[in-house]
Amino acid sequence: MNAAQHFYARESRREFLKSSGLGIGGLGLGSVLNQNLFADHAATRRPHFRPRAKHVIYLHMVGAPSQLDLFSHKPELTKRNGEKCPDHMFKGKRLAFIRQHPLLLGSRFQFNRHGQGGLALCEHLPQLGTVADELCLVQSIRTEHFNHAPAQLFMHTGFGRFGRPGIGSWINYGLGSENNDLPGYVVMITGSVAGAGNSLWGSGFLPTVHQGIEFRSNGDPVLFLSNPKGIGRDDRREIVDGINFLNRQSFDAVGDPEINTRIAQYEMAFRMQASVPELMDTSTESADTHTMYGTQPGKSSFANNCLLARRLVERGVRFVQLFDQGWDHHSGVFNSIPRKAKQIDQPVAALIKDLKQRGLLDETLIILGAEFGRTPMLQGNSNNGAAGNVGRDHHKEGFSMMLAGGGVKGGITYGDTDELGYQAIDHPMHLHDMNATILHLLGIDHEKLTYKYQGRDFRLTDVHGHVQDGIIA
């Protein structure tokens, strides 16, 4: 053993971190003597208090579905359908599209009551009805933005412009991952992603290791995962062995611990080449499971991503984010909602059931939401026209999100908007409050999870956010 190796072997990870003089934020900059990337911070940070959830599955319905046609039952709005909306809903308000005093638009769907809590859900969500006692419907969400890109950024990063880390990055920064072979933050997408693009799962000013890694359903699930043609697994092993042998020679010569990290990363990359395809291969799931989710091995769909989300959480991945495009119903809302609801109803219900039967629901927080909601007012000219022409505009004053598992109360409705579904009046819950509550459920004090950048300690919730105890079990 040469001097450098001796030194390396002697110095424990904890001591090294202490002597290196680096704070948490500096870890990504300096030498990290970890065995793999994705778990590197697990040992360095602990939750601030007892966590209720260990994992998050965040389902973002991109474009923003109409809460009034899915989750928020407003009989008064239906009754007054076609009336000119009251002045306070239009005068002095800024809306994305509506420019003329609009009419009220009631839902054309029936709402049915489910479960012991009598949760009202739209007729097009029958499967979710079967798990109603697990659901926590928050009906009073508010946000700051009514254009997609800024609102999407705000939802995830707490800031309406580019440059800040998202909630998945914050949580990974705070808690690290539990899996040696997979990233702590995985993103999957159905359809294209609008507006803010990759920045929605970027790490902002946090070290890049905390960014979300997209698992793709076409081509390599992780970019650059597969070997070039003509290079098999044994061939790759030989090459990685060669790289690591020579890197060890290098370490002996210059003693830079960063080299050992790189050796570990090449081993990790090699393991990922096997573990990620194994993860993505759902053919090993039972026929019952596939029936429950409505999935088929090898196909890509939102349902498949729900099943993969369960597989990821099962393997210890901290934060899984699913984006599903196609909810921006400026027109044709009554045609589109049944079609889109059908795509999510069964798989989301299956995900909840599946996690429950595996004993994972208690420790997995499921969130279903969007960057904003939709207006109770009609966008378009005629309410008597064909169903295809009727739509709703973007709305930030009051909308819904659905939570399940992970320490939230099941079978409840929390907060509400006024009788016309416009303004959150009962227990209004700003997205900052939601983010504070999500962190809380994971055992993190949102005021203490900070990162120093540009001379100040940044937080996901900026200077806002109140944990909403009312939804915590």
Added chain:
Amino acid sequence: MPFNQFVVEQIAGDLLPNATPSQRIATGFHRTPTCNVEAGVHPEENRVNQVFDRVNTTGTVFLGTTLECAQCHDHKYDPFSIKDYYSLFAFFNNTPLEVKQNGNSVTFEFYGPTMDLPITTDQQKALDTLTAQKKRLDQQLAKLKTDSSAQQANWEKTTLTALQNAPEWSVLGIKQFSASGNPQHELQPDGSVVVTGPNPDKSTYTLRTNTNLPQITAIRLEALTHPSMHKGGPGRNKSPKENPNFIVNEFKLKVDGQKIAFASVTASFSQTRWHVKGSIDGNPATGWAINPEFGKPATAIYKLTKPLALKPGASLEFSIAQNYGGGRTIGRPRLSAMNGDPGATNLADNIAAILKKTKRSRQETKQLAEYFQKENPLLKSTETELAATNKKIAAIKPPTTLVMVEEDKPRETFIMQRGEYLNPGAQVTATTPGILHGMSADLPRNRLGFAKWLVAPQNPLLSRVTVNRWWAEIMGRGIVSSEEDFGTQSEPPTHPALLDWLSVEFIERGWSMRRIHKLIVMSATYRQSSRVTPATQAADAPNKWHARTPRLRMSAEMVRDNALTISGLLSTKMHGPPVYPPQPGGIWRHVGRNAPKYVAATDEDRFRRGVYVVWRRGAPYVSFTNFDAPDRGACVVRRPRTNTPLQALTLLNDEAYVEMAMAFAHRITEINEATVDSRIQFAYRSALSREARAAEINYLKPLLTRRLVYFQKNPKAATDLVNNVKGWKAPQGADPAELAAWFYLANILLNLDETITKS
């Protein structure tokens, strides 16, 4: 260019007196903020966000100041008030909107100010070709116009002849009529035949006559009315109550026993699906009918392919086949022939009148010449071609770039309470923060004045912040490690005297960037060994005190440039629009309706330096972001430097790096020295700028030999590897087994920590 001038041009090049193109281009620095063009966006909100970005970026980059905090309230730590913030904001507030609504639609377009750049070399090439073509056409046209006077004289003569021989219809009196099914008939004095008596189901008429016309050019068939027919005809129908339609399946002409072809046919009216064309197409199932145009004559004109000269008394025989059934036949046919040039009838009346005159006025002569030139086919085609060429020349637009412009009418600026643009507070004027050095009274209160204030010698921040940033780039860590923040919350400088000295040197050496870089890299500090010893590690692991020179993993762009250089592929081509090196499919799907397609370059462009790689902030180049390149959504001074498995996967498997490895393998096998040892040494010198050590050779040599033997025994395995590298084609005569074996070594060397590390 001295750095102070550079800064002035970046911020306010457009406002310099007689600004040069490059000074205007420099202001593109502040045109990089993101711009939201999604439907339903509010343009003023978008503009305000862009100004925020400009102010904050200016503070971060040039002043090391975190102004952003003062956007909503007075700065918590540093002496900047919200009023200071919006007073600075006022310098940048005179910019136009950059998105506008498309009419009344819900879509918005980006339309911020741009400037034209000089055109590209490719455009210049195209322009040269087109200009040459235009010159040739101009000359050709001039010649045609000169030649045309002779041609015109000729044309006048023939046209006049044709005119005098004006076309007219001559009725051909029918001399003999016969018909299948034997209906009766009566020859009429007007030359027509009235067909009477029992109406056969189907009937083919044969009509014969003679003529003394010298020439015929067309035949007219008339189906006339007669009171003997229901509604007057013009068709006979078997059942008298039904519509008097007829169907002519085929119409034929023989002259002196010879079949004559028709070129075309037109009719006064054709029934749907029974167009008169059907009467000369040789198909007995098609034909000419006229429902519902009953009770009036119907006419068809059959044009001959060319004028037919006739002998006196020539015999004409017409045949009219009517085989539809139901007695749908013509009740009263009449035939005429046209004599003369039908083309002459195309002549406009006024021109014909001029042509007939023997004495013409000057005006008339000119009119006639112009008419002729317009009708001349060669002249016409040349003129068309010239017009097209001119259009193409006009279409060669210079590329544009985004620049700053100042609105003529300055905007008023108000404090935005809580940072909300719809929540204005007190009005402010453009002023620099009171805590910093004063702004000279003779400077204008605009961006240019601000830029000059920034580079004033009284400002210690600009040079300190700048030399600190360069120091950090070279040494891996700034003297002030919080490079973007020199405020009260910053990390204290490790070497304050050094920082001061460097920044004064920078100013005193005429703001020369080169001199400061040289000074730093030639310092004893930088030229130390980078070896990490237990002693240095124990005393100073992050190397704050510079006991050794740093070992730093290269930046994303440099990792790629370096590998391109090693593989011998690097293109040093400079300038021009961004390049699109290969990347996996589907990356750009994230972006909205303004998304262009990512078409990977297949030429030299894919080997150009990283600085030229196209950047889309919503979907940046993955191989760069994997190496910590920020997405550029907001200003980032300090990049993290991580070490991840995704970096390993990128260097191992990204098709760009696979191609580089194969090219490197080829480069190694191409050298003159053929021994494995000397090739390994060459590879090491290329990749690591040093000789391979004995232990390294001892490891690599058996690996290579093993692989070479394997590939020689398994040529298919070799070609599978060599022939499947995207973008790369094995040069002729290259031995696949050799290439495949050396690919292993090339792939290994390009992945070494030492290869991607600056030490």
